[in-house]
Amino acid sequence: MAIRVLVQHGKKTYEIHAETVDDLSAKVEEVSGVFTRHQRLIHKGKLLAKGASMAEATLKDGSKIMLMASSSTATQGQVAAQEVAKAKAAEARERARLLIDAKDRKAALMQAPACLDGNWQERAALWRKTGVASIRDAGVGQVPNQLWDLADSLRSADLGGNHLTCLPPNVASLTGLTRLRLSGNRLVSGGVPWTQLAALSQLTLLALDHNQLTEVPDAIGAPASLQRLSLAHNLLSQLPGALGQLTALRRLDLRHNQLQSLPGELGGCCALEELDAAENCLEALPDSLGQLQNLRSLILDKNRLKGVPAAVLKGCGALATLGLHGNLVTVEQLRESDGFAEFNARRCAKHDKQLEMQVFTLSGGFDEGADQVQWQSWGAGPT
Numbered sequence: 437m438a439i440r441v442l443v444q445h446g447k448k449t450y451e452i453h454a455e456t457v458d459d460l461s462a463k464v465e466e467v468s469g470v471f472t473r474h475q476r477l478i479h480k481g482k483l484l485a486k487g488a489s490m491a492e493a494t495l496k497d498g499s500k501i502m503l504m505a506s507s508s509t510a511t512q513g514q515v516a517a518q519e520v521a522k523a524k525a526a527e528a529r530e531r532a533r534l535l536i537d538a539k540d541r542k543a544a545l546m547q548a549p550a551c552l553d554g555n556w557q558e559r560a561a562l563w564r565k566t567g568v569a570s571i572r573d574a575g576v577g578q579v580p581n582q583l584w585d586l587a588d589s590l591r592s593a594d595l596g597g598n599h600l601t602c603l604p605p606n607v608a609s610l611t612g613l614t615r616l617r618l619s620g621n622r623l624v625s626g627g628v629p630w631t632q633l634a635a636l637s638q639l640t641l642l643a644l645d646h647n648q649l650t651e652v653p654d655a656i657g658a659p660a661s662l663q664r665l666s667l668a669h670n671l672l673s674q675l676p677g678a679l680g681q682l683t684a685l686r687r688l689d690l691r692h693n694q695l696q697s698l699p700g701e702l703g704g705c706c707a708l709e710e711l712d713a714a715e716n717c718l719e720a721l722p723d724s725l726g727q728l729q730n731l732r733s734l735i736l737d738k739n740r741l742k743g744v745p746a747a748v749l750k751g752c753g754a755l756a757t758l759g760l761h762g763n764l765v766t767v768e769q770l771r772e773s774d775g776f777a778e779f780n781a782r783r784c785a786k787h788d789k790q791l792e793m794q795v796f797t798l799s800g801g802f803d804e805g806a807d808q809v810q811w812q813s814w815g816a817g818p819t
Contacts, residue, residue: 437620438573438597439490443477445470445503453572455596455619455646457488458689458712462664464503473732476504487691487712487735487759556580564589567612573597579604588612596620596643602627608635615641619666623647634658645669645689657681668692668712680704691715691735703727714738714759726751738762749775756786 438453443464450467454460461472477484479501484493495501560582563569569583569590577599583590584606591612596619603618607629613636623644633642634655642659645668652667657678665682668691675690680701687710688702695716702708703724710733711725718739725731726747732754741763749755758779760770770776 439495439497439499441490441495441497441499441501443468443501443503454490456490457484457486457493459619460484460490460501461486468503470503470505474506476506478502478504486733487714556582560585567591569593571595571598572617575599577601579606584609586610591615593617600627603629605629605632608632610636612638614638614661617641617643618647619643620646623649625649625651625653630655637661640664640684642666652676654678660684663687663707665689675699677701683707686710686730688712698722698725700724706730709733709754711735721745721748723747729753731755733757735759736763741765743769743773744775746774749773749779754782755779756782758783 438455438459440451440453441460443450443452443460445468448468450464452460452463452467454463457477461475461477464470464475464477465472479493479495479499484495484501490496559569560580563583564586567590569586569592571580571583572594573596575598579595579600583593584604587609588611590610592615593610593613594615594617596617598621600618600621600623603623607613607616616633616636616639624647628644628649630653633639636659638661639659640661641664642662643664643666645666647670649667649670649672652672652675654676655678656665656676657680659682661684662682663684664687665685666689668689670693672690672693672695674695675698677699678701679685679688679699680703682705684707685705686707688705688708690698690711690713692715695713695718697718698713698721700722701724702711703722703726705728707730708728709730711728711731712733712735714735714737716739718736718741721736721741721744723745724747725734726745729752731752734748734752734755734757737759738761741760743765744758744760756779771780
């Protein structure tokens, strides 16, 4: 369930609804223009840990967070992103003004779970104007028909936190869609129109986390523009090799499933920067992951791994963050692994740079990625 937090950045304060720290970081990037890799989100003097839930980060509704950027000099891309964020903020203010004009303030703030057709028509007019449709936490069991009338004018749709068990094939009509969030519903694999989703040629973000998916078909590899894919917190025991066709994919979240292996074809995701497969049942990693030259972060905590292939430690030339806590490998065994010296040099270089910039992590920044002693309760796996 998403909670509301207030993020302060300089003189600006952003109100954001997020389900996890990673979700919060992604949304902060959208509104502030500060890339996730440059963000330092601080709550009560502590840096929020990547991959943590909002509860683990001790965040609750109304919590205040400070955003600090690791670099004071904005890049040309950041400046452009900030301009986009300003435009989105202006659109948000206009949406709020129209909502208050149309309904009394109490109704606007409460956003009742179920809307009459007239209210959906009213909201659809806003969606068409802004290109952004938010139906998050509305308590709906099916998508309002008015959404399908927007065709190519809709850029972003958030249907998270509802009671959807299926998504109609009408989604293929939203040809301009770049972001689709379906997190926190009751979607089953047979209720997702995978072929129609694959036809969304401009889709860059697809969030299907916190649902009831048991399998994913080959069609998932079709959206060539996809950059972020979240399948976390489902019931997946295997993945299709077609995932390797997502050559633009930068972030893949597979956390908390029942995966026993990763497809070797993942080595084809040449743009992949972050892979999170923590809390699964993995016993080994494919050597082909060593082909991921852009991979910076590999999180594999709470699996059944006995080590990391040398092909990965040596081949992933950008890899500087490795998470192996709660596995069958100790930090001493990891140090003796072929390829650890190459990985450790990158890890130390990363943290030396952080120290120079006075940026610190909760663990002190020098975690080598594994436990001092072997984890004993691995056999049960995630539940």
